[in-house]
Amino acid sequence: MLSIVVTAITALVIAAAGSESPGSAVVETSSMVKATLQPLPTPRARAVVSAATKPSRTLLVPENGPGLFVKAKGSTQTVGRGNLVTYRVEVEETIPIGTAAFAAAVDRTLAHPRGWTARGRYAFRREPSAALRIVLATPGTTDELCAPLQTGGEVSCRNGNDVVINAKRWTLGARSYDDDLASYRLYVINHEVGHSLGLPHAACPLAGAKAPVMLQQTLGLQGCLTNPWPY
Structure with a gap:
């Protein structure tokens, strides 16, 4: 297990060299703070995967899927x-979550007045042919889409034009959010879309403060309070 985590950290160090370029890949992992990668101490590195697990819920999605996706129909206003950002939404086949339902959750999140539109810098519209693809994928397919980054079947990522939401996290949430699954879902969409906007990871500014949305909240809060919103 330790060798897998160390490999993941090594892959992230290589990938993060161009993390601000449009085609770069970003994964939510606890080795990146303020866009500067530092090796984790061994005890914490061993706990990276388990830190995300929320065992009080039942996983309703298969660990692996066919890698085939159903695209959400229609467009939004x-x-x-x-700056206009167009996106499309897809759900992997065999996941028992409807494409329309997941697309509606993404649409609501990106249209919310506390979201990325809040300061007038971004506008969003869903289009079936958009380059930016927001997908809900099984853990196994998440690993494939996020490669060469190592998501370990546990976390989500942004890799190039793909925002990949791990269906395991979508179903189970994360320990940091306790039983507030609705807020966690807002967070994971805003966080990964934030990477597609070119934003790096952030650190907790002060214990007890509201966590930046670009903090890796799935893996811990660094003393901050949960916060799913960019502003």
């Missing part, structure tokens, strides 16, 4: 002002 443009929300927000500023």
Whole structure:
């Protein structure tokens, strides 16, 4: 297990060299703080995967899927002002979550007045042919889409034009959010879409403060309080 985590950290160090470029890959992992990668101490590195697990819920999705996706139909109206970001939404086959339901959750999150549109810098519209793809994938397919980064079947990522939401996290949430699954889902969408906007990871500014949405909240809060919103 330790060798797998060390490999993951090594892969992240290599991938993060161009983390601000449009085609770069970013994974939510506790080795990145303020966009500077530092090796984790061995005890914490061994706990990276288990830190995300929320065992009080039952996993309703298969560990692996066919790698085939169902695309959400239709488009949405443009929300927000500023740079227009178009996106499409897809759900992997065999996941017992409807494409329309997942697309509606993504749409609501990106259209929310506390989301990325809040300061007039971004606007969003869902289009079936958009380059940016927001997908809900099984843990196994998440690992494939996020490669060469190591998601370990546990976390989500942004890799190039793919925002990959791990269906395991979508179903179970994370320990940091306790039983507030609805807020965790807002967070994971906002966090990974934030990477697609070119934003790096952030650190907790002060114990007891509201966590930045770009803090890796799935893996811990560093003393901050949970917060699913960018602003």
